[in-house]
Amino acid sequence: xxxxxxxxxxxxxxxxxxxxxxxxxxxxxxxxxxxxxxxxxxxxxxxxxxxxxxxxxxxxxxxxxxxxxxxxxxxxxxxxxxxxxxxxxxxxxxxxxxxxxxxxxxxxxxxxxxxxxxxxxxxxxxxxxxxxxxxxxxxxxxxxxxxxxxxxxxxxxxxxxxxxxxxxxxxxxxxxxxxxxxxxxxxxxxxxxxxxxxxxxxxxxxxxxxxxxxxxxxxxxxxxxxxxxxxxxxxxxxxxxxxxxxxxxxxxxxxxxxxxxxxxxxxxxxxxxxxxxxxxxxxxxxxxxxxxxxxxxxxxxxxxxxxxxxxxxxxxxxxxxxxxxxxxxxxxxxxxxxxxxxxxxxxxxxxxxxxxxxxxxxxxxxxxxxxxxxxxxxxxxxxxxxxxxxxxxxxxxxxxxxxxxxxxxxxxxxxxxxxxxxxxxxxxxxxxxxxxxxxxxxxxxxxxxxxxxxxxxxxxxxxxxxxxxxxxxxxxxxxxxxxxxxxxxxx
Amino acid sequence: xxxxxxxxxxxxxxxxxxxxxxxxxxxxxxxxxxxxxxxxxxxxxxxxxxxxxxxxxxxxxxxxxxxxxxxxxxxxxxxxxxxxxxxxxxxxxxxxxxxxxxxxxxxxxxxxxxxxxxxxxxxxxxxxxxxxxxxxxxxxxxxxxxxxxxxxxxxxxxxxxxxxxxxxxxxxxxxxxxxxxxxxxxxxxxxxxxxxxxxxxxxxxxxxxxxxxxxxxxxxxxxxxxxxxxxxxxxxxxxxxxxxxxxxxxxxxxxxxxxxxxxxxxxxxxxxxxxxxxxxxxxxxxxxxxxxxxxxxxxxxxxxxxxxxxxxxxxxxxxxxxxxxxxxxxxxxxxxxxxxxxxxxxxxxxxxxxxxxxxxxxxxxxxxxxxxxxxxxxxxxxxxxxxxxxxxxxxxxxxxxxxxxxxxxxxxxxxxxxxxxxxxxxxxxxxxxxxxxxxxxxxxxxxxxxxxxxxxxxxxxxxxxxxxxxxxxxxxxxxxxxxxxxxxxxx
Numbered sequence: 001x002x003x004x005x006x007x008x009x010x011x012x013x014x015x016x017x018x019x020x021x022x023x024x025x026x027x028x029x030x031x032x033x034x035x036x037x038x039x040x041x042x043x044x045x046x047x048x049x050x051x052x053x054x055x056x057x058x059x060x061x062x063x064x065x066x067x068x069x070x071x072x073x074x075x076x077x078x079x080x081x082x083x084x085x086x087x088x089x090x091x092x093x094x095x096x097x098x099x100x101x102x103x104x105x106x107x108x109x110x111x112x113x114x115x116x117x118x119x120x121x122x123x124x125x126x127x128x129x130x131x132x133x134x135x136x137x138x139x140x141x142x143x144x145x146x147x148x149x150x151x152x153x154x155x156x157x158x159x160x161x162x163x164x165x166x167x168x169x170x171x172x173x174x175x176x177x178x179x180x181x182x183x184x185x186x187x188x189x190x191x192x193x194x195x196x197x198x199x200x201x202x203x204x205x206x207x208x209x210x211x212x213x214x215x216x217x218x219x220x221x222x223x224x225x226x227x228x229x230x231x232x233x234x235x236x237x238x239x240x241x242x243x244x245x246x247x248x249x250x251x252x253x254x255x256x257x258x259x260x261x262x263x264x265x266x267x268x269x270x271x272x273x274x275x276x277x278x279x280x281x282x283x284x285x286x287x288x289x290x291x292x293x294x295x296x297x298x299x300x301x302x303x304x305x306x307x308x309x310x311x312x313x314x315x316x317x318x319x320x321x322x323x324x325x326x327x328x329x330x331x332x333x334x335x336x337x338x339x340x341x342x343x344x345x346x347x348x349x350x351x352x353x354x355x356x357x358x359x360x361x362x363x364x365x366x367x368x369x370x371x372x373x374x375x376x377x378x379x380x381x382x383x384x385x386x387x388x389x390x391x392x393x394x395x396x397x398x399x400x401x402x403x404x405x406x407x408x409x410x411x412x413x414x415x416x417x418x419x420x421x422x423x424x425x426x427x428x429x430x431x432x433x434x435x436x437x438x439x440x441x442x443x444x445x446x447x448x449x450x451x452x453x454x455x456x457x458x459x460x461x462x463x464x465x466x467x468x469x470x471x472x473x474x475x476x477x478x479x480x481x482x483x484x485x486x487x488x489x490x491x
Numbered sequence: 492x493x494x495x496x497x498x499x500x501x502x503x504x505x506x507x508x509x510x511x512x513x514x515x516x517x518x519x520x521x522x523x524x525x526x527x528x529x530x531x532x533x534x535x536x537x538x539x540x541x542x543x544x545x546x547x548x549x550x551x552x553x554x555x556x557x558x559x560x561x562x563x564x565x566x567x568x569x570x571x572x573x574x575x576x577x578x579x580x581x582x583x584x585x586x587x588x589x590x591x592x593x594x595x596x597x598x599x600x601x602x603x604x605x606x607x608x609x610x611x612x613x614x615x616x617x618x619x620x621x622x623x624x625x626x627x628x629x630x631x632x633x634x635x636x637x638x639x640x641x642x643x644x645x646x647x648x649x650x651x652x653x654x655x656x657x658x659x660x661x662x663x664x665x666x667x668x669x670x671x672x673x674x675x676x677x678x679x680x681x682x683x684x685x686x687x688x689x690x691x692x693x694x695x696x697x698x699x700x701x702x703x704x705x706x707x708x709x710x711x712x713x714x715x716x717x718x719x720x721x722x723x724x725x726x727x728x729x730x731x732x733x734x735x736x737x738x739x740x741x742x743x744x745x746x747x748x749x750x751x752x753x754x755x756x757x758x759x760x761x762x763x764x765x766x767x768x769x770x771x772x773x774x775x776x777x778x779x780x781x782x783x784x785x786x787x788x789x790x791x792x793x794x795x796x797x798x799x800x801x802x803x804x805x806x807x808x809x810x811x812x813x814x815x816x817x818x819x820x821x822x823x824x825x826x827x828x829x830x831x832x833x834x835x836x837x838x839x840x841x842x843x844x845x846x847x848x849x850x851x852x853x854x855x856x857x858x859x860x861x862x863x864x865x866x867x868x869x870x871x872x873x874x875x876x877x878x879x880x881x882x883x884x885x886x887x888x889x890x891x892x893x894x895x896x897x898x899x900x901x902x903x904x905x906x907x908x909x910x911x912x913x914x915x916x917x918x919x920x921x922x923x924x925x926x927x928x929x930x931x932x933x934x935x936x937x938x939x940x941x942x943x944x945x946x947x948x949x950x951x952x953x954x955x956x957x958x959x960x961x962x963x964x965x966x967x968x969x970x971x972x973x974x975x976x977x978x979x980x981x982x
Contacts (some may be wrong), residue, residue: 092607092608093606093608094607097591097607097610098591100589100591102525102588102593105609106607110923114584114923115581115584115588115923116583116584116587116588116611116923117611117612117922117923118595118608119611119612120608121607121610353899355564432605432606432607433609
């Protein structure tokens with residue numbers, strides 16, 4: 001016997017929770033489009049639902065007439081009844097456990113040492129984040145432009161070497177990368193097939209209403225799997241509680257990041273394999289290598305150089321990797337620099353429009369402004385991976401010291417305009433506990449770019465990553481423990 | 492851009508592991524049907540794969556000619572190279588984390604108190620268990636017969652009351668259930684729509700080669716979700732390592748337990764809802780209530796009685812629940828008792844053929860035999876849920892004491908022939924660690940039965956649960972910590 005749940009069925013959701021052993025208990029919810037919700041559990045000892053009562057046709061309070069007319073625009077505006085929040089949190093946590101929306105528990109003794117043990121749910125926002133379609137469309141339009149930009153800048157070896165020349169003197173890690181790059185330039189090494197899996201991160205500036213780029217990631221763009229998961233989680237929660245929430249699940253933006261990035265890798269492999277059968281290594285994907293701690297010995301540098309010398313497709317190549325540095329981002333934001341890489345004035349305008357203020361520390365008037373008003377700036381060292389940026393008093397002190405010491409160390413940093421996105425109350429869940437916080441969001445658009453000689457095979461956006469954090473916090477990484485995964489509720 | 496992986500593609504598997512934060516690292520494997528396997532990770536610091544090298548066309552050792560001709564019959568016969576075992580274990584653990592094949596970690600302080608925290612992978616056998624199609628077919632044929640048997644016995648209130656009359660005197664829990672049953676008999680309460688979600692558990696007896704029933708579960712049949720998951724895990728591992736393992740993924744038996752049980756519940760709800768719209772509660776599913784600890788106060792007994800009195804479909808009703816008791820199982824195994832419930836002699840024969848030796852303790856010659864040879868028997872108290880059975884020296888001592896004390900307490904137990912399934916070496920994984928053990932397996936076939944008055948709407952098998960445990964152990968529950976989830980590799 002096989003049962004299919006068609007959309008036309010009155011049974012809109014049927015979830016037999018299989019993870020019985022999670023709590024020594026599981027229960028079942030059956031709903032009817034006409035009527036249903038879980039009326040009550042007969043006995044609810046804490047977290048142990050004894051049996052579930054399935055409702056045939058009980059009336060459920062709907063969204064008010066006012067809300068009904070306009071549609072609830074923004075999930076975070078909702079003031080939800082506490083019992084509903086508890087129910088949503090429990091459902092969401094079980095969903096996470098059963099659908100792989102989990103991360104390692106840093107408090108577990110074997111965390112990071114063995115997979116499959118010491119797991120807990122990924123931190124998430126209970127409901128999706130409302131987000132104007134206008135910004136989403138803008139970010140989608142920018143995605144292929146940034147992909148193309150990365151490729152073009154990567155081909156300009158002189159530009160990379162010159163722009164990073166001073167950084168190289170003070171940052172040993174950047175120096176090692178540039179040394180490999182130099183070696184490839186000397187060898188006149190050409191990458192015929194070039195694959196970029198990117199993510200361009202943005203925030204909406206509350207004051208100007210502009211979508212501003214935070215950074216452009218060209219190596220090891222992470223969280224695509226988790227981002228897809230949280231979008232599914234939100235769709236599911238909104239579908240199961242359509243009436244109580246007054247939200248339409250169709251507005252929860254789906255996410256295809258994981259499929260599209262995997263697809264781009266497969267396609268790159270196919271491009272390599274077909275004409276050149278017989279070569280052993282087709283493609284190297286880096287999930288690390290962007291941080292000095294990934295190179296504990298010379299062996300890793302030798303490996304990186306060996307890979308770069310090889311005929312394999314690198315994701316990314318050393319050039320693509322270098323294009324993603326903050327110093328290059330700052331240089332590209334200078335007036336007229338984009339003209340070197342784009343012909344189309346319209347494209348240049350679109351890209352420049354999303355650039356935040358970016359400066360090097362040789363610009364003393366900006367350094368003085370930042371010392372005076374540190375709250376308006378972010379000081380960014382040449383490091384990837386969250387948790388390295390400097391804010392507020394710390395920024396003030398660092399700049400005062402750097403100016404006093406003078407010399408090269410200034411070249412290890414860039415200054416960036418601090419972006420203040422509009423804040424709104426959100427239900428945020430971490431370690432099984434839900435708190436209502438005034439929160440802001442950062443969102444990234446994944447991209448894929450594949451080129452074989454003159455032929456652009458893929459140049460596309462590939463879904464998104466929405467991260468939400470308490471407005472009072474500076475940093476925002478999910479993995480580094482600051483932010484909560486979120487999805488987009490298009491308005 | 493959307494990419495679909497069609498079976499005809501040379502890329503047979505493409506997994507971009509999204510759980511980056513699980514280990515602070517993730518990696519990618521692309522394979523080609525013609526060639527591929529992951530050749531090597533350039534740097535493998537423990538559990539941190541730095542980058543993955545994707546192979547275009549390197550030859551991989553295939554299964555030997557001998558194995559090739561006959562096909563490897565049995566995964567547990569494999570003596571796998573240790574590096575391959577390590578690779579399989581790591582892949583399996585990541586897969587579990589990302590696909591909800593996880594359970595609560597009993598060592599975690601919040602285990603059982605909150606969902607979503609303190610999780611670890613479910614214990615599993617690394618490879619599927621080879622299992623002759625003969626037994627599988629036999630178990631499938633038995634499934635609708637046992638479903639029907641449960642229904643027919645449930646209608647014979649006198650039989651239930653009389654058979655359990657002595658148990659009732661010594662087992663307070665059974666007494667409470669029987670009291671509710673009596674009350675329903677007095678009320679002449681009829682259940683027009685009857686829904687059974689069952690699981691019949693079997694072991695193959697090594698000496699006789701017979702498939703023997705261990706027990707028949709009629710309430711809260713568990714692990715359907717995990718059972719489906721491990722089948723998917725094995726399919727995936729076998730597909731990714733088809734050549735090294737010399738196994739065909741098509742022989743890994745798929746499992747539809749979760750969909751079919753959910754489907755049966757939905758169908759029952761539909762049966763109730765359509766003709767009798769207006770009644771609030773359509774269906775009550777019990778995920779607990781089979782153990783005295785589920786009734787900490789009179790409130791739970793009142794709730795159970797209230798549900799039983801209601802017009803809702805109960806899954807299970809009190810009668811169905813009682814049919815699953817061990818005493819009833821033992822009574823049904825007596826000669827001629829099945830004739831009371833089946834007309835067809837062929838059906839009676841098929842069902843009786845899978846009955847193991849079952850005796851009550853009033854049979855003194857059997858009790859004496861068990862005292863003399865306790866290794867050949869299992870002493871089963873009237874309890875559900877694993878961990879209650881008595882074996883070996885303990886069985887000997889308990890029987891000696893019960894005989895000496897005499898009286899009613901004997902009625903709280905039944906004796907069962909101990910089944911010794913054939914043992915074979917297996918790779919078993921628990922808490923992230925793999926051990927090779929001599930192991931035996933027990934397997935259960937899920938069933939669903941739905942009846943509306945005279946009309947049988949569903950009477951079907953619904954997938955399976957295969958559990959493997961070290962041969963030296965007595966008990967075998969997955970959740971209780973003894974057994975490992977497994978799937979069937981049909982031979």
